[in-house]
Amino acid sequence: MKIVAICGAGIGSSGILKVNAERVLQRLGLSATVVAADIGSVARVAADAQVILTSAEFVDAIGATRADVVVIENHFDTDELSRKLEAAIG
């Protein structure tokens, strides 16, 4: 499974999402590749992704995709991330 975290630069808030998503997946006993990328490369990087993690600001720019787009409000809240990831994957 591939999960892509998207933000403006591909390193700041998407980096936080990547790190915390990896922690949550480990806790849930799931294995997936998590990649952080910038919004400009979403079409290429997320072409084969099952889930896109992002902030509300990027949903329109992500546009049409086969992946589940999951909007995270508090990037440091691993409970929110866990709940939303489980819903998207399960």
Place this chain on the structure above:
Amino acid sequence: MSLPPLADRAIVLRARAADWREAVRIAGDALVDSGCTTHEYTEAMLRMVDDHGPYIVIAPGLALAHARPGADVRTDGLSVVTLAQPVEFGHAHNDPVRVVIGLAGVAPDVHLAAVAALANAFNDSAAITAVAEAPTREAVRAILERSDHA
């Protein structure tokens, strides 16, 4: 996995900012003053919000100001700004902001290590309030250094 060292000049306590732009600029100036970045990097941080909106407000009360690695970054660095008066960034859920973190990395992989260390510190939901109310630079360092033991 630890954070870049936090120089005294990289920590600005109870700063006064009229708006989000000024708040981000203070975090950028602190990176410049501690020798991490050029003023161009500060402008790039502001452009990220102009282009994409207030998404850098990634948690209640906290903005993570940053731009891409590049020529504007001399060394990896971090700045921490606490605001005397909270500032609205226009975020739907996480306003108002009391803490602005400025982040600069020379390369994406180093950047990600710093980001992971930040997550270690701030995944503790009390940490943002603790930094916002920190009375001294030492207190700020103590909160962020919890990241080294997580």
